[in-house]
Amino acid sequence: MISGIIMILIAIWVYQTMIKAKKGNTLWWVAGCAAAFFGTLVLADIFCIEIIDALGGKDIGDEYDPSLTDARDRKTQESAGGLFMPFVCEIFPSMLGFLIVAIIRTQFILKEALTPANLFSGIKEMFISIKNSFKTPSN
Numbered sequence: 001m002i003s004g005i006i007m008i009l010i011a012i013w014v015y016q017t018m019i020k021a022k023k024g025n026t027l028w029w030v031a032g033c034a035a036a037f038f039g040t041l042v043l044a045d046i047f048c049i050e051i052i053d054a055l056g057g058k059d060i061g062d063e064y065d066p067s068l069t070d071a072r073d074r075k076t077q078e079s080a081g082g083l084f085m086p087f088v089c090e091i092f093p094s095m096l097g098f099l100i101v102a103i104i105r106t107q108f109i110l111k112e113a114l115t116p117a118n119l120f121s122g123i124k125e126m127f128i129s130i131k132n133s134f135k136t137p138s139n
Contacts, residue, residue, distance in 0.1 A: 002090060002091070002094055003041055003093065003094045003097070006037075006094045006097070006098060007034065007037055007038075007097075009126070010033065010034070010037055010097075010098060010101050011030055011033070011034055012126055012130070013101075013105075013122060013123065013126050014029060014030050014033045014101065014105055014109070015030050016122060016125070016126055016129065017105055017109055017110065017122055018030070018109065020122070021109060021110060023109060029109060032104075033101045033104055033105065036097070036100055036101055036104060037097040037098070037100065037101050038097075040093065040096050040097035040100045041093045041094070041097050044092055044093030044096050044097070045089070045093055048085075048088070048089035048092065048093065051085070051089075052085055052089065055085065099119075102119040102120065103119070105119075106118050106119050
């Protein structure tokens with residue numbers, strides 16, 4: 001759920017960056033950044049499943065087959081990790097995906113240096129334009 005909302009915001013952010021930078025292939029860049037975000041989510045979710053299973057004391061060997069859909073045995077509130085691991089595994093993949101897209105946006109689209117100001121530039125303008133899109137002509 002959180003990842004879906006973040007993905008929509010990332011798509012808007014990359015699209016607005018492409019329009020402001022007057023670059024070609026706008027939809028290809030937006031689709032590529034979305035694919036990078038989803039790929040990062042999958043890898044980070046697999047990493048979180050491995051961590052939760054390791055904290056639960058499961059033997060992670062060659063015959064172990066973690067399933068992304070089988071979550072009945074991953075109740076982390078009762079095991080090691082407590083309430084911290086579910087929080088990390090919900091937020092970490094989305095934030096890592098956002099960071100990967102920010103790096104792609106800064107390095108390959110804008111061709112700027114990797115500084116915090118450059119990585120997160122345009123976010124404020126994105127939220128302002130979203131807010132302004134809800135205004136009617138009578139406002």
